[in-house]
Amino acid sequence: MPLRSLSVRILALVGLCLAHPPAAAQSTPVLSSDYAEMVKAYAAGDHVAALAYLRAWPESRLRQHNEGLKDAVVSIRKCPGCPTRLAFSKFPVRAALLLHADLETQQQLNPPESEQIPVCGSGPQAVAVEHLAAILLLIDPEAGAFVKRAFLGMAGQAMWSHCFGEAAGWARSGLRHFPKDPLLLLADGVAHEARSFFTMAPAPPVMGLTPASIRKREALKAELLELREKARRSFEEALLADPNLVEARLRLGRVLWRLGRPVPARAALDELLARPAEAPQQYLAHLFLGRILEEREEFPAAEEHYLVALAMQPLSEIAAVAVSHARFVQGDVEGARKQLNAGLEAAKGRRDFDPWMTYLLPQTPGGEAIMDELRQSIAR
Numbered sequence: 001m002p003l004r005s006l007s008v009r010i011l012a013l014v015g016l017c018l019a020h021p022p023a024a025a026q027s028t029p030v031l032s033s034d035y036a037e038m039v040k041a042y043a044a045g046d047h048v049a050a051l052a053y054l055r056a057w058p059e060s061r062l063r064q065h066n067e068g069l070k071d072a073v074v075s076i077r078k079c080p081g082c083p084t085r086l087a088f089s090k091f092p093v094r095a096a097l098l099l100h101a102d103l104e105t106q107q108q109l110n111p112p113e114s115e116q117i118p119v120c121g122s123g124p125q126a127v128a129v130e131h132l133a134a135i136l137l138l139i140d141p142e143a144g145a146f147v148k149r150a151f152l153g154m155a156g157q158a159m160w161s162h163c164f165g166e167a168a169g170w171a172r173s174g175l176r177h178f179p180k181d182p183l184l185l186l187a188d189g190v191a192h193e194a195r196s197f198f199t200m201a202p203a204p205p206v207m208g209l210t211p212a213s214i215r216k217r218e219a220l221k222a223e224l225l226e227l228r229e230k231a232r233r234s235f236e237e238a239l240l241a242d243p244n245l246v247e248a249r250l251r252l253g254r255v256l257w258r259l260g261r262p263v264p265a266r267a268a269l270d271e272l273l274a275r276p277a278e279a280p281q282q283y284l285a286h287l288f289l290g291r292i293l294e295e296r297e298e299f300p301a302a303e304e305h306y307l308v309a310l311a312m313q314p315l316s317e318i319a320a321v322a323v324s325h326a327r328f329v330q331g332d333v334e335g336a337r338k339q340l341n342a343g344l345e346a347a348k349g350r351r352d353f354d355p356w357m358t359y360l361l362p363q364t365p366g367g368e369a370i371m372d373e374l375r376q377s378i379a380r
Contacts, residue, residue: 030068031091043095043378051103062124069131076138085139093136094146095378100128101154101371109161111365120163129154130173137177146377148178149370155187156367164195182242189234189248190362193255196227197360231255246277254288262292280355283312283319287356290322299330310343317347318356 034053042050057065075084104125110118133150136143151174158167168191174184201224202217209217235252238245249272256265269289273282290305303326310319320343328336358364 030065030072031087035065035096036091039092039096039099042099043092045379047099047102047375050099051106054099054103055107059124062128066124066127066131069128069135073131073134073138076135080138088135089139092378093132093139094143094374097129097132097136097150098371098374098378100125100132101150104129105154105157105371109158109163109166112160112162118162120158120161120166122166122169133173133177144178146374148174148181148184149374150174151177152183152187153367153370153374155184155191156362156370157365158367159187159191159194159362160365160367162198162361164191164198167191168195180237180241182238182245182248185234185238185241186245186248186251189231189238189251189255192227192231192234193251194361196224196231196258199224199227225259228255228259232259244275246272246275246281250277250281250285250288253285257288257292262296266292279312280358283309283316283355284359286312287319287322290326294326294329299326302326303330313354315346315350316354316356317343317350318354320344320346 038050038053041053072084072088075082076088079085104123107125108121108123110120112118129150133147137147151170155167155170155174158164158170168188171184171188171191175181175188178184200220202220205217232252232255235248235255238248239252242248249268253265253268253272256262256268266289269285269292272285273289277285286305286309290302290309293299293302293305303323306319306322306326310316310323313319320339324336324340324343327339
């Protein structure tokens with residue numbers, strides 16, 4: 001939008017606010033005239049103007065707004081035929097939800113542009129999103145798919161920002177409405193698994209540890225166990241909802257291994273390889289199976305899986321090192337050296353991420369793609 005047109009839109013919104021203050025007598029005060037105009041601007045594609053206006057709201061106004069939305073949820077649930085339901089039925093609730101979601105993303109989530117610890121949080125815009133989602137589900141029987149995608153998109157954006165707690169929070173918010181949705185369950189599990197990867201593991205026990213050090217070490221162990229158990233439960237529930245969800249089965253296998261349960265872990269990965277799956281997922285399944293077998297000292301079988309993984313990803317340094325190590329522990333030192341040198345040389349030609357890296361942390365802003373899809377849907 002041209003700068004002049006944008007400025008005019010913002011000034012118009014501000015002028016409308018002054019002309020129609022929120023306290024004006026209305027059947028549903030939360031749907032004030034200036035709020036309606038702001039949401040209308042967003043729905044029309046004037047996202048920058050609408051976000052600028054909402055960002056300028058004082059904290060007291062936003063708090064009052066969220067209380068009004070909360071009361072509206074209760075009113076519509078208790079009295080489907082009352083004026084509140086009618087007012088929201090005529091209001092572009094989907095656009096309002098996305099407007100608050102966009103500002104929440106801008107204010108609380110930062111894109112991963114550096115290696116610094118991410119700044120994450122959850123603010124009052126998230127509260128507005130949750131209330132609006134509840135209202136939308138109450139007034140529109142066909143809104144379920146939209147609301148699911150919105151929560152999934154927000155979870156994905158939080159993951160892209162390395163905000164794992166917030167990602168799990170958005171997934172759980174969606175699960176409160178759709179407790180058996182496989183993709184939301186998967187998103188919850190991925191967030192917990194990623195958080196466990198970035199949680200510092202306790203150092204090995206040594207003599208002379210102080211009571212404080214012992215307590216800290218035990219707390220870290222308990223935190224890791226809890227994160228992995230939450231991930232396991234989410235993946236298992238996702239598979240109950242959709243047995244064909246390959247990523248959930250892959251991740252379940254690895255989490256079970258991390259929990260010290262190699263037998264069910266191996267069963268999950270074997271079942272994955274017995275079903276159709278994309279090449280990156282098969283590659284990872286072979287890597288994980290090889291690791292399980294290596295721990296059980298079944299080195300020839302482990303090497304076989306590593307070799308299959310390497311054949312699927314010839315430029316994979318990870319697979320090459322795994323093959324080299326499997327040969328080394330079997331006494332083939334020269335074969336291990338040759339494989340390692342070949343793998344390191346081949347890895348110089350890689351121009352994309354190894355699937356192992358994208359497994360640990362999604363490397364594409366898939367959440368933003370979902371939110372953009374929803375924005376386009378309200379514009380049609």
